[in-house]
Amino acid sequence: MGIRKFLMEVLDDPQITMIVESKFMRYFWGDMMLVIVIILILIAILMKQFIQTGLVKPMREMNAAMQHIAAGDMDYKITNCYSGEVGEVFHNYEDMRRKLKESMEKTIDNEKKNRELVSNISHDLKTPITSIKGYVEGIMDGVADTPEKMDRYIKTIYNKANDMDRLINELTVYSHIDANRIPYNFHQINVAEYFNDCVEEVGLDLESKNIKLDFTNLVPSQTQVIADPEQMRRVINNIIGNSVKYLDKEEGIIEIRILDEIDSIRIEIEDNGKGINQKDLPNIFERFYRTDASRNSKQGGSGIGLSIVKKIIEDHGGYIWATSKEGEGTCIHFVLRKYEVENDE
Template sequence: MKMKTRFLVAFLTIIIVPIMLMIVALMGFSNYQLQSLEADYGIEDTTYENLSNSIQALNQVTKDICAELHETAVSKPESFEDETFLNEINRQLFEKSSYLIVRKGDALVYQGKKNDLGSLAKKLPAYGDYNSNLDGGVYIGNDVQALVKQVDFRFQDGSKGSAFIVTSVRDAIPQVKALIIEMFIAIVFILIFTSALLMAWIYKGINTPLSKLKAATQNIKEGNLDFTLEVESGDEVGELCQDFEEMRKRLKESAEAKLQYDKESKELISNISHDLKTPITAIKGYVEGIIDGVADTPEKVDKYIRTIYNKANDMDKLINELTFYTKIDTNRIPYTFNKINVTGYFNDCIEEVGLELVSKNIKLTYFNYVDDDVYVIADAEQMKRVINNIVSNSIKYMNKAKGFISIRVRDVGDFIQVEIEDNGKGIAAKDLPFIFDRFYRTDASRNSAQGGSGIGLSIVRKIVEDHGGKIWATSKESTGTVMNFVLRKYQEVPVNE
């Protein structure tokens, strides 16, 4: 859930839920207090109006006692002079937050409550002013605030008398006060509960992913990238976690690539150092032979010098490979593409390659099955590097007394295909998929006689692919290897005249 949606839900919840809970609480507490009202005051068929209208409820509270006084006034008026009777009535009224006053003439002869009767005594209705009934009463406001029910009668001596049931509105039905207190407490509790619940929901929705995010940042700070940041939510914080997880993956890939690069660089330095050491040692040996006079004839001197020259060429090739490797690694190979005639170009290449193979006692065969008017768009120098690297590799791993290398150029539709086959020791099936990878060497030991930097075939693949071509190899151990690569033919685009 999006944070915007989450806060909207929280806003609506904090409004709607408390209102609904307060309605439920009001109904529950009201029903409880109505039942209490019935039980404590004997009011029958109580309604919510009894709680909302305290005057009406107070009328109901003293209805039975008022009826008893009416009956007494008719049948036994002398009872109003019986203090025991009056005290009993007053006791019953006192339980209902009321009390009894009896007036004879203008004098009060019985007062059920002694305090603060001065104002009330002056405001009591006169004899006959109130048409007594069981449901009504007179409300006296201002500083008194009391409901008064009046029952008129005649004493035995004929004097006018009135019995008053006084109910203080200030001390109105305690159920109403209890309801107000309970509702106040309920409202406070509902608001606290709702707010706490929503805060916990929002806090959990934010804190849980943030805790995971904090743990993830701590891992990265400590250099640990081997973990997974699990993303469960789809809100903004979840999206942040997803972005962080993507960043972690990129960092891990970058770190692994750097480690691999460092490993390859160290391996390259080790390979180059090893392979440079061999010709340097040989050069030093032959130079020392010349200095010490071991080469005591012109023929020996010439042989030594030629050997030194060849070893220096080997060193130059290794250094060139290293220089070219750095250009590959930074994608800065200097290509110069031109339209090249296939037949003429490969004829020249074969001539150069043939001179080297003659000195190695390796037979070269060349077959060109391409028409003379076939062209390709290529960098002549870099394609020559491809052929030389493949041929050098064949020479390096030649283990036959009578070696041969066959170069064939074929026309395969929109492409020309070049096949360079040798009868060397071949490549094992397990090694074949990896021979174009950087620094991959089929000979596990650096003490092998072949040497090499291990980047020759990776350079070949890079150049061919940059020409829009493809390279692959087939091989059989102890039989030989065939290197194949294809280049797209140049085709004239017809111009509509």
């Protein structure tokens, strides 16, 4: 009881109350300041955390992605997902990356096709040049010793020069158009007439090389196909060019047969050359593919002749394959759809 009384008396004393009040205020403000400082520090930490995860991290990711794009790597995807404005920026980046990738792939593809085209045409230019050289040498050496022979030689040189002219024109046309396709000129052609003309021209060439040419046409005389006569000539020249190149017999024989297959015609060009190994057979239409045997031989070649042939036949809606027996010869078969005309018979 005594202590309680003593405290009441002390607190009632205004002097003591003032001292207590001033001490209390001092301690109170001191604590308040500490609390405010702690709160401010906490806010700063939280803000830093927020800026770090919400802005700095995505900016770093975006920067890394942009560096990949600048270095030409269009496959770099940003995997993290963000919401809000940052998410929108990432979404737009992904859109931009996809479009850039598509356009880059298109450019690369066009460049590749352009290169292929130039090498296709240069490849095919070699054939008429070699022929022209051969015929001119024939004339210079006096092989064309009769007026008829001379006439035939000159006619062939003229035709070969026309082939070259056509190929060079094709190259010029190509270099001016962006879409890289062989500029086909499809016509309705009469099979018998067309192949008779071809055989006549090729026969002359083969005759000078001592190679026998047999021609059999088993399709009705009115049969027609839709084809580009110039490109079809490239096909025949390439196939026969191979038959000549890979001939290993004293007496070379090439047979051209045209067979009737109701809705289509099948052309077979067979030689009695060195033939192709069964394991190589499925690959010979691939670009740059040459069998070991031909790579090791003296005959030059780049392995693109048959890839051009395949492309042209497929662009005509047809298909092509080869059969062969090593040591005995090779036969190239291709099928073209007939153009249905009213049958009067």
